[in-house]
Amino acid sequence: MLASTAAATAQTRPAFEVDRIADGVFVHSGLQAEADDRNHGDIANLGFVIGADCVAVIDTGGSPYVGRALRRAIEVRTSTPVCYVINTHMHPDHVFGNAAFADTDARYIAAAGFAHALAARRTTYLKRAERTLGVAVSDGWIVMPDDVVDSRMRLDLGGRSLQLTAWADAHTDNDLTVFDEASHTLFTGDLLFVDRVPAIDASLSGWLDVTASLDALAREVAHVVPGHGPAGQGLDAMLAPQTHYLEAIRDQVQSAIDDGYGLAYTTRHVARGERDRWLLFDDYHVRNVTAAYTELEWQ
Template sequence: MFEAVVMLCLEGAAGQCRAALRPGYAAETLTACEEALTANPPVPFAGQAGMAECRERPAPALTFVKIAPHTFVHRGRIAEPDADNLGDVSNIAFVIGDDGVAVIDAGGSRAVGEAAYLAIREQTELPIKALILTHMHPDHVLGASVFQEAGAEIIGRERLSRALAERSESYLQGFGERIGGAGFLGTVMTLPDREVSTTETLDLGGRILTLTPHTTAHTTTDLSVHDPVSGVLFAGDLVFDDHAPALDGSLRGWTRVLADLGQGSVTRVVPGHGGPVLPWPDGALPLMRYLETIAADTRKALDDGLPLSSATAVIGRSEAMNWQLFDLFNARNATVAYTELEWE
């Protein structure tokens, strides 16, 4: 197979270039790919050096494991985004039906999205019908433009477009500075084509996924995906494993959503970080314990009259040995919990 690629180069930095994939032109022959490019040339990227050209499809840089028939998951690194991982710090999954593919989350840069696309193409040439974004955080959404170019409908929870638009500049700046160089080139913020406000289904042909929007929990934009055929729930960051939880919504809301999550035929869960697949409901027990600890410690700090500046140093500290990246996230979690619970 052949794919279209373009060379992207960092302005004013000699040698800082990368070959970026341009989905939508895949063909079995070089001639067919070139004819497609001629008929419908892609809009140039910022930093693009030269015209798009066709090359043999490269091997994917991401590894996906098969967790059920036609169901694959990539475990992102437990790390902050940087030049080494290019923003590959969250889990990505895809499910193949008879008629097409659904992708769940897209990684933290265009480069990661391209690698995920190539991994899908190792398994099937069926159309990518949908990219489902489980919430608004940049490590899950910044690879979305790749799948939009591949023809996927981008789906998110109601209010996701607004949340991404409001945070676009800071997300792109923050991840751009951490990843830096050529690795972040081509990355843009891509908004959903459609938002989900009530539970609905997505038919892939012989495989019907259930999309469920949740009340404010991990964030204000959480959306889970259930595959009844395999019993797998794709929870996004409603479930964390190994990676320290990040509270960006409501502590009480997250606890309630977690208690109700995955009722029925769910037997396994794919978390947003870690795993990549856990038994259900036992896989959520460490997260529930952490949230309960945060709540109890926060209430005690409030009862003891501790100011926020002192409370963040003690809230959740007993959990420090149980989570990677704990010190990067716990103080912020404590701040969110304190601010929420002081008005109980």
């Protein structure tokens, strides 16, 4: 019985693993899955960077449970205090772990637009979390930023600096990237999905524009941490499949609009050849096409 209980616990609560991808840079890879009561919302990539004086956390996970696991992973590796909790955007899988750091002196940082977007969806997000994670939620899961990034911000961690950049509407209307200048590591947030199908929540056209800007930075970047999927090297190569997918949607939706096809027809036919290339395709593709159609029909 004890062995069976241990096995069940191992399946429902997987070990919280953290990988060192560069000196002082650590990444936890979220599952390539939807949030549920077995994974506690642990589906996004999270990270932290250790300086001489401060630790900066980049995203905190999809529940306080995940946030606490991240905090324990930090404390095992350093006694340096967490000074900053940075959110790359407002989606729950990246921010509901914020509460785990609420009793520290850390300052929460996000892009301008984050607070408004999260406040507008807080009720929906909390109800969904209660339903999908199977736990009681509270307003304490919602932690708003102390500081916002309108364009750029530099954070000094002691001996190393982080460059924070806010972007125009793309995946969301509050996307933020984090670049560690010491290791040339770029945390893209959900501006980059690897293997898991991208999800359009703001602007398809804007996302492609931002992608081109990110691609132009490829020579400066040694390590890449996407919002979902394995970290790696070669930013341009990592961006390419996502760009191909988004361009396929843009071009085929525009063609359908030009030919007079309605939304129902378009969602059934556009970019279906991409299906075998992406995880969770059936969960998000129709929504992506719908968002693109709504955007492009008015351009």
